[in-house]
Amino acid sequence: DFLNALHEIVPAFGASTDNLERCRQWYGVDFRLNGIVDCGERHKHIFQRAMLLVEQVKVSKGSPLVTCLLEGPSGSGKTAMAATIGIDSDFPYVKIISAETMIGLSESSKSAQIVKVFEDAYKSQLSIIILDDIERLVEYVEVGPRFSNLISQTLLVLLKRLPPKGKNLLVIGTTSAVEVLDSLGIRDAFAVTYRVPRLNTQDAKKVLKALDVFANDHFDAAAEALNNVPIKKLYMVVEMAAQGERGGSSEAIYSGKEKININHFFDCLGDIGTGNQFYN
Amino acid sequence: DFLNALHEIVPAFGASTDNLERCRQWYGVDFRLNGIVDCGERHKHIFQRAMLLVEQVKVSKGSPLVTCLLEGPSGSGKTAMAATIGIDSDFPYVKIISAETMIGLSESSKSAQIVKVFEDAYKSQLSIIILDDIERLVEYVEVGPRFSNLISQTLLVLLKRLPPKGKNLLVIGTTSAVEVLDSLGIRDAFAVTYRVPRLNTQDAKKVLKALDVFANDHFDAAAEALNNVPIKKLYMVVEMAAQGERGGSSEAIYSGKEKININHFFDCLGDIGTGNQFYN
Amino acid sequence: DFLNALHEIVPAFGASTDNLERCRQWYGVDFRLNGIVDCGERHKHIFQRAMLLVEQVKVSKGSPLVTCLLEGPSGSGKTAMAATIGIDSDFPYVKIISAETMIGLSESSKSAQIVKVFEDAYKSQLSIIILDDIERLVEYVEVGPRFSNLISQTLLVLLKRLPPKGKNLLVIGTTSAVEVLDSLGIRDAFAVTYRVPRLNTQDAKKVLKALDVFANDHFDAAAEALNNVPIKKLYMVVEMAAQGERGGSSEAIYSGKEKININHFFDCLGDIGTGNQFYN
Amino acid sequence: DFLNALHEIVPAFGASTDNLERCRQWYGVDFRLNGIVDCGERHKHIFQRAMLLVEQVKVSKGSPLVTCLLEGPSGSGKTAMAATIGIDSDFPYVKIISAETMIGLSESSKSAQIVKVFEDAYKSQLSIIILDDIERLVEYVEVGPRFSNLISQTLLVLLKRLPPKGKNLLVIGTTSAVEVLDSLGIRDAFAVTYRVPRLNTQDAKKVLKALDVFANDHFDAAAEALNNVPIKKLYMVVEMAAQGERGGSSEAIYSGKEKININHFFDCLGDIGTGNQFYN
Amino acid sequence: DFLNALHEIVPAFGASTDNLERCRQWYGVDFRLNGIVDCGERHKHIFQRAMLLVEQVKVSKGSPLVTCLLEGPSGSGKTAMAATIGIDSDFPYVKIISAETMIGLSESSKSAQIVKVFEDAYKSQLSIIILDDIERLVEYVEVGPRFSNLISQTLLVLLKRLPPKGKNLLVIGTTSAVEVLDSLGIRDAFAVTYRVPRLNTQDAKKVLKALDVFANDHFDAAAEALNNVPIKKLYMVVEMAAQGERGGSSEAIYSGKEKININHFFDCLGDIGTGNQFYN
Amino acid sequence: DFLNALHEIVPAFGASTDNLERCRQWYGVDFRLNGIVDCGERHKHIFQRAMLLVEQVKVSKGSPLVTCLLEGPSGSGKTAMAATIGIDSDFPYVKIISAETMIGLSESSKSAQIVKVFEDAYKSQLSIIILDDIERLVEYVEVGPRFSNLISQTLLVLLKRLPPKGKNLLVIGTTSAVEVLDSLGIRDAFAVTYRVPRLNTQDAKKVLKALDVFANDHFDAAAEALNNVPIKKLYMVVEMAAQGERGGSSEAIYSGKEKININHFFDCLGDIGTGNQFYN
Ligand SMILES: Nc1ncnc2c1ncn2[C@@H]1O[C@H](COP(=O)(O)OP(=O)(O)OP(=O)(O)O)[C@@H](O)[C@H]1O
Ligand SMILES: Nc1ncnc2c1ncn2[C@@H]1O[C@H](COP(=O)(O)OP(=O)(O)OP(=O)(O)O)[C@@H](O)[C@H]1O
Ligand SMILES: Nc1ncnc2c1ncn2[C@@H]1O[C@H](COP(=O)(O)OP(=O)(O)OP(=O)(O)O)[C@@H](O)[C@H]1O
Ligand SMILES: Nc1ncnc2c1ncn2[C@@H]1O[C@H](COP(=O)(O)OP(=O)(O)OP(=O)(O)O)[C@@H](O)[C@H]1O
Ligand SMILES: Nc1ncnc2c1ncn2[C@@H]1O[C@H](COP(=O)(O)OP(=O)(O)OP(=O)(O)O)[C@@H](O)[C@H]1O
Ligand SMILES: Nc1ncnc2c1ncn2[C@@H]1O[C@H](COP(=O)(O)OP(=O)(O)OP(=O)(O)O)[C@@H](O)[C@H]1O
Ligand SMILES: [Mg+2]
Ligand SMILES: [Mg+2]
Ligand SMILES: [Mg+2]
Ligand SMILES: [Mg+2]
Ligand SMILES: [Mg+2]
Ligand SMILES: [Mg+2]
Incomplete structure (x- = not known):
């Protein structure tokens, strides 16, 4: 279950490939209590459902592309959960796309880097791509509003484009501004959406x-x-x-x-x- | 009829030229049940009408350019139907223009690529061009709203420009945002519009x-x-x-x-x- | 009369110079019934009035520049009528400026090409320039709205600039978005406006x-x-x-x-x- | 008086310098009735007042820069009147700045050309500069609205900058969109404004x-x-x-x-x- | 008093350094009545207060930077007053920054030139910088509205940045659009504001x-x-x-x-x- | 306490490293009364709370990144307080990021310079970065509104990105336009916000x-x-x-x-x- 999954994060990370190591950088869990906390039933339920999607991608031949959005208030644990899913999947290719590693890049460089990650994933039989903090990836700001339409369009197409035959991909997005993603048409591009709540x-x-x-x-x-x-x-x-x-x-x-x-x-x-x- | 037409998709694709092969890539049907499903009367009716347009282009001397828009909710089967029409037409030139193969390109490159497909079509006596997901081709987003006016103007002109004498062309567009195409003046540029519905x-x-x-x-x-x-x-x-x-x-x-x-x-x-x- | 004029289109085209040949390309009439149809009194009346302007330009010394706009619903026959006037005028220089031959060009190239046509016309004693589908020439779209101000300003100046002494020019514009031309100030720049109606x-x-x-x-x-x-x-x-x-x-x-x-x-x-x- | 002044236009132009010859190009009067028409009391009154400004510039030592705007409906005779004033002034430097000779230039080229005319005027003891159709010079269009702020700012500064000591300059502007010039702050930059009316x-x-x-x-x-x-x-x-x-x-x-x-x-x-x- | 100060303008200018000579260029006073006119109590009062700021900058050690805005209707005498203060101050460095000497420059060149004047002032123990017609410096126009945010931000920072230790600076701004400066946040950046009125x-x-x-x-x-x-x-x-x-x-x-x-x-x-x- | 801390500012600055010396430049306190003034209980309280954050960063292993915003009316003493905290912290790396040292730079240069300061901080075990006058850093102006989204997005990411393991960082922001930071999403990116009031x-x-x-x-x-x-x-x-x-x-x-x-x-x-x- 989710709690157990969390218990396994640190070793999983420890034994991970370069790609997963890079994930640890943004993952603050290991700074506190070894990252192991049970956040209640609602978090656990979402985690279990998401793990079913992982299985669907693994066993089914009819779902080459499954997309799932974790949305919820700032700091509610979305990125942590997405990372946990990635680690627990045991998929050969798990990559996180985050604004933190693309700071200061031009829109077109960011877009190209995102496309590159997808192209790489298409080469692996089973892949997970985490699009972390999508409103940040598209450089959204409420004033205006302004955002990168280039990156936005890139995501819209990538979220619908089927991988080549025989390759299966799970895309997990996170956002704390789901209404923004709605207005950009990005939310609709995800097949499933779960809301990760604050603690009660x-x-x-x-x-x-x-x-x-x-x-x-x-x-x-x-x-x-x-x-x-x-x-x-x-x-x-x-x-x-x-x-x-x-x-x-x-x-x-x-x-x-x-x-x-x-x-x-x-x-x-x-x-x-x-x-x-x-x-x- | 439509059902039969669908039955023939896979072989048609299998025997197709490079161009049609490329179509298969975005066409998810063959991943499920060999792509053969009867979706009800309303789908069938639209399909039949569209096939009449194919015939009109083939036999008539007065319709060098026929344009037809398939609009309807996301995922209702528009792209699948357009592809089926293209395959069943047996026209020597059938090409799909989709945002998926133009990811990350500049507006002007996209526009040039679209023009190129039309110029190529003008060389064949009978051609079909599928403009798939037009709102994505013009990079539309509701916030702003923003879109590529260059690509939009290119489409507006191409949808009206007659092919050279003796060459006949059927253009099939698809969209799940018909009100957007309306506001861009693109819907009016199509001679006929059919709505592809959800299942009842x-x-x-x-x-x-x-x-x-x-x-x-x-x-x-x-x-x-x-x-x-x-x-x-x-x-x-x-x-x-x-x-x-x-x-x-x-x-x-x-x-x-x-x-x-x-x-x-x-x-x-x-x-x-x-x-x-x-x-x- | 208008009907007779239409009867003469095809031969006129056949005997025409390169310039008029290029016109035939966009002119769909010859694909149907040899292009000869009487569309009723209202069309005929407009055609006659326009032919009077042709004569005015030919004989008068006080009208070096006459400008006339044909506006009306999409597909009502404006371009066909403008072309007929051009052919029937027997002027040595008749040129059509259309978005179809400038597809994909930058605003400044389009503007330069338009200026070039006018400069050429200034060299002929009697000239007709057809500005076809002006809203398309200025790349207008209702969303925004957006358009090319460069091309728009170019037209505004050209529609008022007198040809050199002894050279006379008739400019015929067509549009199915007269309210757009109004808002751009282009409609006012034409001396006369006629509405080409749908059939009753x-x-x-x-x-x-x-x-x-x-x-x-x-x-x-x-x-x-x-x-x-x-x-x-x-x-x-x-x-x-x-x-x-x-x-x-x-x-x-x-x-x-x-x-x-x-x-x-x-x-x-x-x-x-x-x-x-x-x-x- | 104004009528007499008009009578003298053609010879004045005939005997004029290169600069005035260039003016003739845009000046349609000589195509009709030798340009000699009495347009009534109101036109005459404005013309006389404007000629007083010419004299003020000539004799006074306290008015190195006088600016005057002729506004009024399209085609009411503003440009013709400005040209007449320029010709009748007998000033050594009379220049017209018009969009017609700057077609297709970039904003910065236009701005530079305008500055150049003023710099040249500063070298002559008595000069007149005609800014013809100012809304066209600043490339104004109501939709948006859009215009060239670069040219607009250039005019705003030039209309206030005093010529060097001992040099006197009269600037005459014309416009048929005085409310636009108002919103751009350009109208206020003129010391005097006269409305040139339609005929009664x-x-x-x-x-x-x-x-x-x-x-x-x-x-x-x-x-x-x-x-x-x-x-x-x-x-x-x-x-x-x-x-x-x-x-x-x-x-x-x-x-x-x-x-x-x-x-x-x-x-x-x-x-x-x-x-x-x-x-x- | 103010009147006496005005009396001394011409000699002060005559005996001035290059910098002050350049000021004379925009200063129309000497063209009329030798520039010496008493404009009434209200003008005099403002002038006296401003001269107190000059003294404060000179004697105090706690006011390295004093900023003062003269606002009021167009033509009310703001620039003349600012120049008079500059001349009467007897400061070694007095410079006017005006749009007139930066006509046609790009935003960044203008910004750089403004920064240069401040950097030069920081080298003198006592300096006055006049920012003349600030709405013109920032290229403001009500339509849009549009303005140069680069120049605007440059001014906002320069109006708050303290000169190096031991250097004292008085900045005098003038504007006839104080509400514009308000909306740009520039008015707030001035410590004191005086309104220069029209004559009663x-x-x-x-x-x-x-x-x-x-x-x-x-x-x-x-x-x-x-x-x-x-x-x-x-x-x-x-x-x-x-x-x-x-x-x-x-x-x-x-x-x-x-x-x-x-x-x-x-x-x-x-x-x-x-x-x-x-x-x- | 705060008062004592203020007493120590000048010596602290005197004995400071290059970095802190550069801080003195914008810090006007030493020009008046040796910078030592007790501004009342409310200022003191905020100062004490902020010093607790300094301690938290120093001793805790679970807070690698603490962020704190000082907001309040213009001139209320925010920058002075942030500087005092920096000096009193005795952290090896204390840096101020201010628009004053980046005047006239392009958006991307500013963004790069800001990133550089953070990258440098990541190399020190204990660091403080002061983001002074954030609305100025992002070049905000109410008219439009306009601002640099590049710099804004850079700050949003940097305010959330964790330093590498073992490195701890305190970021102190100041602003007198907290509602602007709200609309840009920057305020939410700070963990704690204190309002520095005017004097009562x-x-x-x-x-x-x-x-x-x-x-x-x-x-x-x-x-x-x-x-x-x-x-x-x-x-x-x-x-x-x-x-x-x-x-x-x-x-x-x-x-x-x-x-x-x-x-x-x-x-x-x-x-x-x-x-x-x-x-x-
Ligand atoms: N189940 C958990 N057990 C322990 N720590 C957790 C758990 N979930 C989240 N955290 C911690 O809580 C903090 C916030 O989590 P996280 O960054 O995943 O939230 P988020 O929803 O992605 O936030 P944001 O909206 O800022 O992106 C992190 O430090 C993370 O390590
Ligand atoms: N008649 C059919 N028989 C079998 N499968 C079908 C049929 N029509 C559509 N499908 C399948 O349903 C899915 C959605 O169809 P399709 O992509 O054509 O819909 P769409 O309307 O173009 O969607 P979108 O709005 O996302 O572009 C595809 O996987 C397609 O293969
Ligand atoms: N009098 C006519 N006789 C025969 N055919 C005609 C006549 N007028 C128009 N047509 C035909 O009708 C069609 C539409 O005419 P045309 O393109 O001139 O209309 P339009 O008003 O310019 O349309 P749009 O608004 O799309 O530019 C063309 O195929 C043209 O050949
Ligand atoms: N007093 C006059 N006598 C004879 N012809 C005149 C007179 N005034 C104007 N015209 C003629 O009337 C026409 C319109 O005049 P003009 O171009 O000066 O008007 P305008 O107000 O400048 O027009 P626009 O608003 O289009 O710039 C021109 O052909 C001009 O030669
Ligand atoms: N006290 C004065 N004595 C004599 N002339 C004056 C005096 N004050 C102003 N003037 C003159 O009045 C005219 C307008 O003054 P000035 O240019 O200073 O006004 P302004 O308020 O700066 O105008 P603007 O708003 O256009 O910048 C100038 O010619 C100036 O020489
Ligand atoms: N406690 C204090 N003792 C002495 N002087 C102080 C104190 N606090 C602030 N000052 C002085 O008051 C002035 C304003 O302070 P400061 O610049 O810190 O305010 P601010 O809130 O940052 O202003 P702004 O909103 O303009 O950035 C400075 O000259 C500063 O030296
Ligand atoms: Mg997160
Ligand atoms: Mg589709
Ligand atoms: Mg037409
Ligand atoms: Mg005119
Ligand atoms: Mg002034
Ligand atoms: Mg501050």
């Missing part, structure tokens, strides 16, 4: 239990306050709170000698905002 | 019968649920459902040993969406 | 009589159905209908052995649309 | 009397019908009408043997439109 | 008294009519009126032998417009 | 006390008038007022011999505007 109180409890930084008395209040917070923000606020009001207390807390001051934790949560206002 | 319950029944993957008890319910679904989505959802809830069951189903679990089928249909919301 | 029932009767493909019983019903249809659509629908519902009957019909099935004719008219919705 | 009935009578092509009985009706018509349209409609309904009568009319058929004249006036709808 | 009746009286061209009986009426007129328009209308209705009278008037005809003066004022409608 | 009456009192330029009787009135004024404007108005109404008094005031005339102070405050209208 139950999910947050599971993560906090794993972290074990709150006193028992404050555990429920902390989890309650974290309802509807993306997992990324949960990590950030816990680390901020761990410094203590005057600094210097983080070592004591992570070693378990002290617990986080719940009031300071609420202060930090206020500073950081929950981001709830931006995504429903 | 009756049509779906015919396809499901050919596939034979549901238990008799569930057959009607499945067909009912597939009302107003494009044929492309029908294939995708059947393949998804065939994996079973936990994976691994597809072989048993395609070999006929097992039938698809109807509840899992409904789940998959939910995941995939019917696309009904986007096109009326 | 009477006009249609004349054309159908010449074609002689309907049984007497159906003649009036057919003409009635063709009220407000452009002549171009009339030809197309007759040829479609002539194939018969199952194909193969056109030879019998054109040879006069059979008549067109009136119901199939109505079907074809439905397929083709009358275009009435787009132009009032 | 009285003015038209004077012109018709000079032409002498109507029978006495029809004279008043013709003049009445020409109320609020620009002089350019008056000439055009008279020449059209002179051909007669069936052509061939113009020689008889201009030689005085026949008079224009008043009904045909009204027909022609209808064809040509009065242009009243476009400018108030 | 009192101010106009002072100027007319100095000019002495009206009969005593008409003096008050003339001044009254000049209420809310910019000084530039006052000069223009007086010179126009001095020519007399039929020309030729200006010498007599300036020599004092005759006075201006008050009715002709009102006529001229009508011709010229007061510009009141454009700025409140 | 209490804060102003502290600053005025340190300056000691008002008589005791006027102290409260002056502070009251400075409520809601940014610290930058406070300095400017005090220096203006110190010149006295007729100039020349500043030395006496700074040496303590005289006090500022409170009425002249109010006048200057009026001239300068409080800027309250632009930011709430």
